[in-house]
Amino acid sequence: MDTHKNTNKSNRYHEFIVWTIFCMCLVSTASADRTLVQAGAMNLLLEKEQEGVRVLSLFDNTTGQELLAPNTPPLFCIELRHAKTREQVTLAADTGWRRIEVSDADVSGRRFLSFGEPADERLKGISAKAKLQADSADSALTWDLQVTNNNEQWALWRIVFPQVAVKYLGEGSRVFLPQTAGIELSDMWDTPNKKGGTYPSGWTCMQYMAAYDAAGKTGLYIGMHDPFGSTKDIWVQGQPDQRAVTFRFEHPVPDMGKPGVDFDLPGQAKWQLLRGDWFDAATIYRKAVSREAKWWPALGPEGRTDTPQWIRELPAWVMTGGGPSDCVPRVRTFAKELDVPVGFHWYNWHQIPFDNDYPHYFPPKDGFAKGVAELKQAGVYAMPYINGRLWDTHNRQTEDWQFTKTALPAATKDEKGNPYTESYGSKEADGNSVRLAAMCPSTSLWQSRIRDIVLPLFNEYGVSGVYIDQIAAAQPHLCFDTSHTHPLGGGHWWTEGYWRMLDSIRAAKPADCMLTTECNAEPYIKWFDGYPTISEVEVR
Ligand SMILES: [Zn+2]
Structure with a gap:
């Protein structure tokens, strides 16, 4: 105890000396x-x-x-x-x-x-x-x-x-x-x-x-x-x-x-x-x-109260994909071997190719709803993949079917009015890279489009969760479309657009269903039940 007191006294003395020297320096140049x-x-x-x-x-x-x-x-x-x-x-x-x-x-x-x-x-x-x-x-x-x-x-x-x-x-x-x-x-x-x-x-x-x-x-x-x-x-x-x-x-x-x-x-x-x-x-x-922070979730003594208990307790995940006849038996075997509840991050459940012809995910591959039900019986929670940002500029194979007519007004745009587009390695049938437009989250068209994909997945196909790709991964675009309701370029309209979209989905979804997204940008945590994040830990 005495040692502690002496240390405190010594610290205070040290502080005094340092402060005195600092003040003297100031006075000399004040x-x-x-x-x-x-x-x-x-x-x-x-x-x-x-x-x-x-x-x-x-x-x-x-x-x-x-x-x-x-x-x-x-x-x-x-x-x-x-x-x-x-x-x-x-x-x-x-x-x-x-x-x-x-x-x-x-x-x-x-x-x-x-x-x-x-x-x-x-x-x-x-x-x-x-x-x-x-x-x-x-x-x-x-x-x-x-x-x-x-x-x-x-x-x-x-x-x-x-x-x-x-x-x-x-x-x-x-x-x-x-x-x-x-x-x-x-x-x-x-x-x-x-x-x-x-x-x-x-x-x-x-x-x-x-x-x-x-x-x-x-x-x-x-x-x-x-x-x-x-x-x-x-x-x-x-x-x-x-x-x-x-x-x-x-x-x-x-x-x-x-x-x-x-x-x-x-x-x-x-x-x-x-x-x-x-x-x-x-x-x-x-x-x-x-x-x-507007994105801080309400927390009870045990953490989030708006997240279903099953996802909070889920011990294992599997990520694969394809048609139900292909993947359902394999995932069931996986769950049986582990003998614990399993989440299934399900890619390519849709007929369109991956990163192509977005956002036309329906109809799914044959037997999707039946496969989801079978998995549920086996203790597997299905969570299909969708993308939360992108609309293919050639959205029916090589044809601009609906992009210019429907999506373009709601796409993010640079100062010249050109849509921001991205390519990820996927190819059209003619060998060209798929060019996907980043949609503006402030637009009601994009907000309702994602809602109209997510809610049927819950209500008609019985999935337990939906993974909405890219929302917490991709950085905002500085959108300059003057027909949109947001300020041009900077501000907080990007996050707020997603918040409105996700508010409307969460308000309408079944209580035991959940949402996840890619990576871990903080300002969306309140609206997602999980952040599947694949990133390295770096120490140098
Ligand atoms: Zn915009």
């Missing part, structure tokens, strides 16, 4: 243009420069560790595009503003960083305001950002926020990135690698990153707590010449490219002092999403 923000054991130092604001220091007051890399990139970048010429320019936090203000903390500890009157006269009417809240209990800084655009020629395109570079924290330091199941990287300070991608997808599945030292004594948690699961790019990038790693969130603006449209950060960004490693970072993120 000026009216510097602002120190204290958040528990973390201190942030901001400097107001002639044309912007820079982050000078992120300091761990307990360990005496500076976390911020020298030459850290600007806190935000506003990418603008001219509505007619499509010229692009960038306004960053640290330069190009004639009016800058860093407010004192108000009674609740909030500060505002205001940026106005761009030096580039063409950008008149564009301003930005960052809100900063210090949280002493968690040693955390919470950021918000609004960009106002009263310019009739220039439009917001992408917003990079927040952006921070963490210095090398010593041998064995690591970076956590939410790729697949989450990966730890030890080489980011030594290589110029850029890793990350578009969220939400199976390869960028959550909205937080972290950097920490080998002993877990110090580090930084960097999160976007966006309850809507808006489309965004999440990147880490190494700068080996500076032994720095930059962490960055990039937000394609809702109604990107439209002059006069503002931007409001969806949710809040968080920098928090991290004690521990990826696990401790995960607990910070879990606390936030379980409280705020």
Whole structure:
């Protein structure tokens, strides 16, 4: 007990010394243009420069560790595009503003960083305001950002926020990135690698990153707590010449490219002092999403209450496929040998070829309903495959039977109005690759089409589950179809479109039936009973 007390006393003494040295450093360089923000054991130092604001220091007051890399990139970048010429320019936090203000903390500890009157006269009417809240209990800084655009020629395109570079924290330091199941990287300070991608997808599945030292004594948690699961790019990038790693969130603006449209950060960004490693970072993120995220499911004492008990207890799965006469006897034998309930992920139950002529899954192969019933008798729960995103552009063999006539208005489209198409190796009868259009989840046509496939599978064919491929795997497309009801490009309409589709299916499905999808992008968990996920665990 005494030893513990002495350790605490020693820690406090150490903190005092470190803090004193830190304050002396500040005093020696202090000026009216510097602002120190204290958040528990973390201190942030901001400097107001002639044309912007820079982050000078992120300091761990307990360990005496500076976390911020020298030459850290600007806190935000506003990418603008001219509505007619499509010229692009960038306004960053640290330069190009004639009016800058860093407010004192108000009674609740909030500060505002205001940026106005761009030096580039063409950008008149564009301003930005960052809100900063210090949280002493968690040693955390919470950021918000609004960009106002009263310019009739220039439009917001992408917003990079927040952006921070963490210095090398010593041998064995690591970076956590939410790729697949989450990966730890030890080489980011030594290589110029850029890793990350578009969220939400199976390869960028959550909205937080972290950097920490080998002993877990110090580090930084960097999160976007966006309850809507808006489309965004999440990147880490190494700068080996500076032994720095930059962490960055990039937000394609809702109604990107439209002059006069503002931007409001969806949710809040968080920098928090991290004690521990990826696990401790995960607990910070879990606390936030379980409280705020629209996709967080209702949980009882035993977890999900809206998921059938049989899937919660299912001990084994088999994945194969084909016509019932082919696969049903084999799957029954498999289940008999195991002598436990078995789930059957059933591919190619339909007459159309795989990844071809989607979404015309009906009629199924002969004897499908009978095969499903036989399997159920044998303790096997059938879960057929369908795709939740794609419509074949030649949807009756090589013929454009219904694509242009029916599907095209509801397909995702680029700025030129061309549908985004994808090929996966399947071939048409003429040898050409099958070109599948990614359908826009915001459209009622696509929402009702998937519903009209899933519900008959439950109600007419008796399956126990449906696997709806790609929803939690494929990243959103920036759809620019002005006839759709969503904002152009960025925003959270992609997730919300799927939420509406899945709400209507879940409300109508039999209670003992379930839904799954591919991979593990987080913002769909509330609507699926399982995420069959095939991804490697990577530690380097
Ligand atoms: Zn669309």
